[in-house]
Amino acid sequence: MNSCVQEGGGGARDATQHEIRFHGRGGQGTVSAAALLALAAFEDDYESQAFPKFGSERRGAPVEAYVRISHVPIRAHNQVYTPDAVVIQDSTLLRSEPVLQGLKIRGLIVLNSERQPDGFNDDHSDFRWLCLPASRIAEKYLGRPLPNTVLLGALAAGSGWVSLSALEQAVTSHLAKKGEDMVKVNIEALREGYRFASQGEEVAS
Amino acid sequence: MDTRDAFRHNVLTSGHRACSGCGEAMAARMVTDLIGPEAIYVNATGCLQVFSTHNQQSAWQAPWIHSVFANAAAVASGVEAALRARGEDTPVIVQAGDGGTFDIGLQCLSGMIERGHDVLFVCYDNEAYMNTGVQRSSSTPHAVRTTTSPPGRVSEGKHHLKKDLISIVAAHRMPYAATATVAYFPDLRAKVDKAMRIKGPRFLHVLSPCPLGWDHDAALSVTVARLAVETGLFPLIELEYGAVTGVTRLARQQPVEEYLKLQGRFKHLFADKGGAEEIRHLQALADANIRRYGLLDANTEWDTDRASQTQRHGRGGYAASSREVSP
Amino acid sequence: MKSLLEGSRAVAEAVHLCRPQVIAAYPITPQTHIIEHLAQFVADGDLSAMFINAESEFGAASIVLGAVASGARAFTASASQGLLLMTEVLYNIAGMRLPVVMVCANRAVGAPINIFSDHQDSMSVRDAGWIQLYVESNQEAVDTVIQAYRIAEACELPVMVCMDGFFLTHTFEPVEIPQQTAVDEFLPPFHFARALDPSRPMTLGGGSEPDNYLEYRAGQHRAMEQARDVIEAIDADFSDHFARGYGGLVDPYRVAGAETVTVTLGSTMGAVRDVVDTLRENGMAVGALRLRCFRPFPAQALIHCLAGAKRIVVLEKAFSAGAGGIVTGELRAALHQAGLATPVEGVIGGLGGRDLTPAVIEAIFRRAATGASSVACRFADLNSDAAPST
Numbered sequence: 001m002n003s004c005v006q007e008g009g010g011g012a013r014d015a016t017q018h019e020i021r022f023h024g025r026g027g028q029g030t031v032s033a034a035a036l037l038a039l040a041a042f043e044d045d046y047e048s049q050a051f052p053k054f055g056s057e058r059r060g061a062p063v064e065a066y067v068r069i070s071h072v073p074i075r076a077h078n079q080v081y082t083p084d085a086v087v088i089q090d091s092t093l094l095r096s097e098p099v100l101q102g103l104k105i106r107g108l109i110v111l112n113s114e115r116q117p118d119g120f121n122d123d124h125s126d127f128r129w130l131c132l133p134a135s136r137i138a139e140k141y142l143g144r145p146l147p148n149t150v151l152l153g154a155l156a157a158g159s160g161w162v163s164l165s166a167l168e169q170a171v172t173s174h175l176a177k178k179g180e181d182m183v184k185v186n187i188e189a190l191r192e193g194y195r196f197a198s199q200g201e202e203v204a205s
Numbered sequence: 206m207d208t209r210d211a212f213r214h215n216v217l218t219s220g221h222r223a224c225s226g227c228g229e230a231m232a233a234r235m236v237t238d239l240i241g242p243e244a245i246y247v248n249a250t251g252c253l254q255v256f257s258t259h260n261q262q263s264a265w266q267a268p269w270i271h272s273v274f275a276n277a278a279a280v281a282s283g284v285e286a287a288l289r290a291r292g293e294d295t296p297v298i299v300q301a302g303d304g305g306t307f308d309i310g311l312q313c314l315s316g317m318i319e320r321g322h323d324v325l326f327v328c329y330d331n332e333a334y335m336n337t338g339v340q341r342s343s344s345t346p347h348a349v350r351t352t353t354s355p356p357g358r359v360s361e362g363k364h365h366l367k368k369d370l371i372s373i374v375a376a377h378r379m380p381y382a383a384t385a386t387v388a389y390f391p392d393l394r395a396k397v398d399k400a401m402r403i404k405g406p407r408f409l410h411v412l413s414p415c416p417l418g419w420d421h422d423a424a425l426s427v428t429v430a431r432l433a434v435e436t437g438l439f440p441l442i443e444l445e446y447g448a449v450t451g452v453t454r455l456a457r458q459q460p461v462e463e464y465l466k467l468q469g470r471f472k473h474l475f476a477d478k479g480g481a482e483e484i485r486h487l488q489a490l491a492d493a494n495i496r497r498y499g500l501l502d503a504n505t506e507w508d509t510d511r512a513s514q515t516q517r518h519g520r521g522g523y524a525a526s527s528r529e530v531s532p
Numbered sequence: 533m534k535s536l537l538e539g540s541r542a543v544a545e546a547v548h549l550c551r552p553q554v555i556a557a558y559p560i561t562p563q564t565h566i567i568e569h570l571a572q573f574v575a576d577g578d579l580s581a582m583f584i585n586a587e588s589e590f591g592a593a594s595i596v597l598g599a600v601a602s603g604a605r606a607f608t609a610s611a612s613q614g615l616l617l618m619t620e621v622l623y624n625i626a627g628m629r630l631p632v633v634m635v636c637a638n639r640a641v642g643a644p645i646n647i648f649s650d651h652q653d654s655m656s657v658r659d660a661g662w663i664q665l666y667v668e669s670n671q672e673a674v675d676t677v678i679q680a681y682r683i684a685e686a687c688e689l690p691v692m693v694c695m696d697g698f699f700l701t702h703t704f705e706p707v708e709i710p711q712q713t714a715v716d717e718f719l720p721p722f723h724f725a726r727a728l729d730p731s732r733p734m735t736l737g738g739g740s741e742p743d744n745y746l747e748y749r750a751g752q753h754r755a756m757e758q759a760r761d762v763i764e765a766i767d768a769d770f771s772d773h774f775a776r777g778y779g780g781l782v783d784p785y786r787v788a789g790a791e792t793v794t795v796t797l798g799s800t801m802g803a804v805r806d807v808v809d810t811l812r813e814n815g816m817a818v819g820a821l822r823l824r825c826f827r828p829f830p831a832q833a834l835i836h837c838l839a840g841a842k843r844i845v846v847l848e849k850a851f852s853a854g855a856g857g858i859v860t861g862e863l864r865a866a867l868h869q870a871g872l873a874t875p876v877e878g879v880i881g882g883l884g885g886r887d888l889t890p891a892v893i894e895a896i897f898r899r900a901a902t903g904a905s906s907v908a909c910r911f912a913d914l915n916s917d918a919a920p921s922t
Contacts, residue, residue, distance in 0.1 A: 035538075038704050042536040050536075051703035073706075075669075075802035077699040079887050243730045247598065248737075258738030268728040270601050271737035272624050276594035279586065283554060283598025283606070284728060286582035290553035290604055295730060313594065316587030 017070040018161050019080045023099045024089035024148070026059040032174070033087065033148035034065035037155070039170035040162040041069040049074045062097050069161055087155055088112060089134070089147050094120060103127065110155045110197075112147045130158045132196045141189040149186045153193025164194050214238045214266070216246075221264035222256040226423025228413035228430060229253055229329040231387045233300060236327055236411070239397040242267040244296040245284050249277035249305030252336045253329060275309040277301050278317035281324045289323075296401065299326040303344035304334050306410075307368050318377040318406040325400050325407045331415035332367070339418040343368040346438070347490065348483040349470045351418070356473040361483045366490070374408045375444040382408040383443040383451070388431035392441060392453060399443075412439050420469025432464040437491035440498045452498045461488045534708045539670040539700040540565030542707040543635055546677040548579050549715040550633075553604035556584040556595035560614040561647045562697030563637035567609055589614035593621035593634075600630045601736055603727030605681065608632070611697055612639035615653045619660065622690075626661025626752065628737055631684035631724070635677065637697040638798065638849075640884040648885020649697040651797060655826075655850035655858050661752050663691040663759055664827040666797040670700055670707050672778055675770060678710070681719055682766045687759045694826075696799040698885065710774055718773045756828040763825055781830035783822040784837045786812060790819025792901045793841040795834075795863065797823050797848060800888050804847070807893045818897050823859060831866035838867070843875050845900045847893070847912070849882040856880075856909035877904075881912030888912070 020037060024030030031052045038050035046069050053064035066080040085108035086099055093099050094117055100109070106126050111117075112134040120127075132154055134147030149171060156162050168187050175183045216237035223230035233253055237246065248254045248271040257264040258271065272280045277299045285297045299317075301310055306328035317324060333351045334340040341354040346367040350356050354363035375382045380403045385393040393411065400407040414430050416423040433439040436459045443451030462484060465471035474480035495501055537545070544566050547555070555574070557567040573579035582599075586592035589610050596606040610618060615636055625632050636654045640646040654664060663683060667673045673695045680691040695701060726734060740748060764780035771777030785805050787793055796804055801822040811818045821837055823830070838844060844867075846860040855861065860878030867874050879896055882888040892913045 035536075035704050039536050042534075042706060047706060048536060049703060049705045051698070075805050076890065077696070077703060077799040077802050078889050081889070242733065245602070245728045245730070255739060258735055260739050260741040261744060263735035263738055265735050266733060268730055268733045269735045270598070270728055272594060272597055272628075273620050276590060276597075276621060279591040279594030280598035280601075282584060282586075282591075283556065283595035283600075284602045285598075286554045286556075286584055286595065287599040287602035287604030287606075290580075290582050290599075312587055313591050316591050319587070320584065 017068060017074075018085070018159070019083045020067040020069070020085045020087065020155070021080050021083040022065040022067070022087045022089070023093050023097060024063050025093070026061045026063050028063070028089045029146055029148040030063040030089060031065045033089070033152055034067050036149070036152055036167065036170045036174055037067045037162065038069070039174060040152075040156075040166040041067070043166035043169045044162055046070060047073050049077075051077075053079065062093060083107065085110065085155065085159055087151050089151060091117065100127070108155075108158055110151050110158060112151060128158070130154055130197055132193065134193060137192050137196070138189050141185045141192065143185075149190045150193035150196075153190040153195075154197035157194045157197035164191070214241050216240070216242050216265065216267045217257060218264050218266055222259050223252070224415075224417055224423070226414075226416040226426045227252075227256075228387050228415055228426045229302070229331055230256065231426065232329050232393075232411045232413045233257075235387065235390060235393055236300075236397055236409070237267070237298070239394055240296060240298060240325075240401060244268075244298050245288075246270070247272075247277050247281040247284060247297065247299045249299070249301035249310055250274035250336075251302035251305055252331075253300055253302065255336055274305055276313050277305055277310060278313040278324070278326060281326070282317045282320065282322045285322045285324050294323075297322075297324045299324060301326070301328055302336070303328060303330040303332060303342050304336075306330070307344045307370050308342055311373075314374070315377065318374065318379050318408070321405055323404050323406070325409065327409045327411060328370070329411050329413040331413045331418060333415070333418050335415045335418045344370065346487070348474060348487060350473055351470070361479050362470075362473060371408075371410055371442065371444065374410075375447050377406070378447040380405040380407060381443070381445055382410070384410045384412070384439065384441050386412040386430040386434055386439065386441070387414070388427045388434060389441065389453070396443065418470065420472070421467050425467060429464070429467055432459060432467070435459040436461045436464045437495040437500055438464060438487070440494045440500055442498055449498065452500065454502065455495075455500050458491070458495055458501060461491050534706040536704050537670070537707045537709070538565065538702065538704050539673060539695065540637075540702065541569050542670045542674050542709065543677060543695065543701075544569035544573065545709045546674040547607050548573055549710060549712055550607075550678060550681045550719060551605065551721075552581050552607040554582045554584065554596065554599035554606040555608070556586050556592045556599070556606070557608050558586045558589045558592045558610070558614060560589070560611050560639075562639060562649070562701045563609045563611045563614070563635070565701060566635060566637065570607075589617040590621060593618040593625065596632050596634070597621060597625050597628070597630060600625075600632050600724065601628065601726075601728055603722070603724040603729070605722040606632060607634065609635040609637065611637040612641055612647075612653045616641065616656060619657055622657055622660040622662060624737070625690050627748070629688040629752070629755070630690060631681075631688055631722075632690040633677065633680045633684050634690070634692050635673075636692050636694045637701045638694050639697040646884040647697075649699055650849035650883045650885070651694070652850040652883070654692060654694045657692075658827055658858070661689070661756070662827060663687070663689055663756070663763070663825070664694055665691065665763075665825055666694045666823065667700070668783070668799055668801045668822060670695075670703065670705050671776065673700060674707055674709065675774065675776055675778070678715055678719060679766050679770050681722075683759065683763055685722055686762050686766070687755055689755055689759055694798065699799040708776075714773060718770065760825070760828050760830060760833075778824055781825040781833045782837055783824050785820045785822070787819035787821060787837050787841070789817055790840070791817040791842040792845065792897060793819045793821055793838060793843075794845045794847055794893070794897060794900075795821045795823060795838075795859065796846070797826065797859070800847065800849070800882060800893075803888060803890050804893055807890050807897060810890075811894065811897055816897070816901060818901070826859070829862055829866070831869070834863060834866055835870045835872065838874065839870075839872065841874055843877070843900055843903065845877045845879055845896055847879045847881055847888070847896060849880070851880045851909060860909060877906065878909035879912050880909055886913060
């Protein structure tokens with residue numbers, strides 16, 4: 001515990017904090033992905049926080065969710081405006097939503113796409129693109145194109161902020177209610193995403 | 206339920222502040238003494254609450270709670286849930302007027318029935334907001350004079366019909382719903398007895414004349430209630446799981462004028478041609494009830510064993526059947 | 533051991549630990565997840581309570597009223613329009629001195645209809661006679677629900693635990709759920725001396741006339757006044773049991789030596805703390821205070837913490853149209869009564885879910901520190917271009 005949470009405290013707070021924004025469509029498990037990432041960070045002994053962009057839940061509509069990962073207790077409950085990384089579960093959102101808004105310089109983009117899209121490279125921002133066919137990979141393991149765990153694996157590999165084992169732990173506990181098979185295939189999908197990203201698929205712009 | 210010595214419990218004891226001839230006080234005394242003090246009573250706001258718990262006094266010799274006007278059925282749901290959580294089966298009774306039942310309390314009543322709470326809801330229906338000075342309710346019959354449905358140059362009193370509440374309640378397919386009046390005590394007793402032997406939501410609709418609001422002689426409350434039945438305007442029926450299973454048939458039908466002429470609330474109908482037309486309308490409504498429930502038929506499809514205790518008819522001549530009724 | 537839980541789940545776990553016998557609720561965003569979790573606990577047989585799906589919030593409040601009057605521990609939760617639909621019953625519960633505990637998942641009130649968080653709902657029922665505790669984090673929400681039953685049952689007053697909708701209810705963060713044995717030790721079983729019971733028939737909710745109504749109401753006020761000490765004592769006792777406390781009535785942060793102090797409620801305090809730290813590092817003498825208990829109003833505790841401040845900003849998420857900030861007005865009155873002339877600036881912000889970002893909060897501090905203050909209330913982060921003309 002950091003003593004600054006108490007009255008009269010204060011002092012330096014470790015500024016190391018990662019903020020991640022997830023974009024997806026209702027039904028793609030966007031909020032679950034955020035929860036899984038926060039759970040994994042928590043498993044790795046970080047403080048973490050996850051929450052959806054507040055609002056109604058409608059299938060197919062654009063959905064956002066946020067994660068904060070920190071060494072010190074997270075006190076603020078504000079939304080994330082300047083993420084260190086964005087995870088985009090549906091590439092069509094690039095055209096309709098401001099998915100890159102506020103992304104920090106050298107920020108990481110994990111995109112569910114066969115290839116890096118044209119027209120989104122900003123010379124000044126120097127984004128790091130990590131594109132992988134997450135829906136196709138998910139189809140193979142889950143039998144349906146639910147890209148969230150694949151992308152989480154890729155994010156873990158691309159960012160190094162959480163360990164693969166912590167993510168596996170998070171998937172195991174989060175999906176326990178849905179049965180062993182569900183846990184198993186999601187872990188396989190997660191590992192495949194991690195492997196894919198580790199093999200140097202990252203494309204610097 | 207304790208039936209050893211009804212009318213000695215004095216659940217609603219004397220000294221309360223009801224008007225002379227109050228049909229609701231009479232009905233509440235009958236019903237609560239039939240049920241006894243081993244029950245929890247929940248009251249909606251209304252005349253009964255006001256006259257029985259005036260200013261730090263209470264006429265109740267049983268646990269009794271009043272909250273607000275609309276929520277008696279919901280409060281009772283909570284009481285029943287609390288008892289059930291503790292494994293107790295103390296009966297829970299709601300008492301409400303027509304305002305607290307037909308109008309502002311209908312939503313909570315519907316919720317209570319739909320959720321299947323083991324509660325007997327008793328509505329003492331005096332057909333208007335008597336507590337606040339005789340304003341029209343959805344239970345007020347057609348053409349009645351109230352302070353908010355006054356007859357005037359272009360009006361013959363209440364424009365609309367009395368809400369068919371018993372049908373609405375019975376449409377919940379609940380175990381038991383019945384109508385009764387203060388005029389036929391054995392019938393009322395049979396229905397209370399029967400209701401108390403059934404588990405689940407039950408509803409008893411008791412017509413309770415109000416000498417003040419109906420503007421009749423305070424000595425005639427029972428007579429007026431009897432005529433409401435004998436004209437066909439207020440059929441005495443029982444419904445189980447939505448189906449009519451019991452009907453109190455009439456030896457003969459009285460013309461509605463016999464009922465109307467005793468009450469000042471209908472007086473304007475006897476003054477002119479428009480009024481005469483409304484009397485014919487009321488007669489037609491009574492006749493429709495007679496046909497609908499077979500009130501004059503010698504034998505009806507509803508003459509089931511389960512309804513047997515209310516089969517016989519005749520002025521004040523009802524005896525409760527000793528036969529057990531299975532729920 | 534801490535686990536990462538959604539706020540609603542955490543609160544549901546806390547309610548579970550308090551062993552409620554009757555739960556009644558009607559769904560409304562953002563309260564829904566709380567009651568969904570409770571319904572699941574009951575459906576799984578993990579919680580042996582009667583779970584009543586009410587036909588409206590009015591019904592839900594009435595059901596818990598009946599349950600508590602019958603001696604059962606009960607729980608409900610609501611928000612926004614739902615809380616206002618309960619209003620008549622809320623007054624009734626308080627007037628009958630029934631120890632009901634509810635969670636208000638704070639949400640804006642329409643029109644225009646808005647499902648997002650502010651404090652207008654609970655502030656609108658501030659006069660109903662309920663103790664109101666506003667929490668900053670999900671850990672505090674959990675702990676305050678447990679405290680709330682102790683407080684309610686000790687004072688025979690209802691308690692509303694106010695937690696910001698979405699900002700807390702829908703956020704996953706690390707929370708320690710206490711052990712059942714520890715909660716049982718802290719919170720004894722509910723025994724209600726005035727319970728409806730045929731062996732001791734009592735009349736509840738009877739009539740009162742001008743000759744005694746005033747005395748009942750004065751008694752209610754007295755009970756609320758006495759509740760301050762109880763709230764503080766129970767928070768202290770909770771701290772002894774669980775090693776977590778929240779300052780009882782008020783929760784000051786770096787007010788020692790602070791010239792400019794921002795007073796706020798609820799989850800906004802987290803960002804305010806961060807901003808205070810940043811500004812302190814920059815040499816600004818700022819501090820903050822969170823009003824944890826709004827009813828009863830802790831005038832003395834506030835004066836005690838704020839006596840050294842040169843200027844105060846109240847940042848609140850509700851207001852009385854035509855009058856201004858509600859806490860602002862009450863704090864000004866308390867300071868005046870204590871003979872303090874500290875200027876208090878009223879800032880309304882975060883309405884209908886508008887995020888009070890660190891940047892907005894910092895601007896409020898910086899403006900206040902210049903001494904700019906007025907009696908009129910001000911809206912933070914107001915976009916004049918977007919305001920509809922009327």
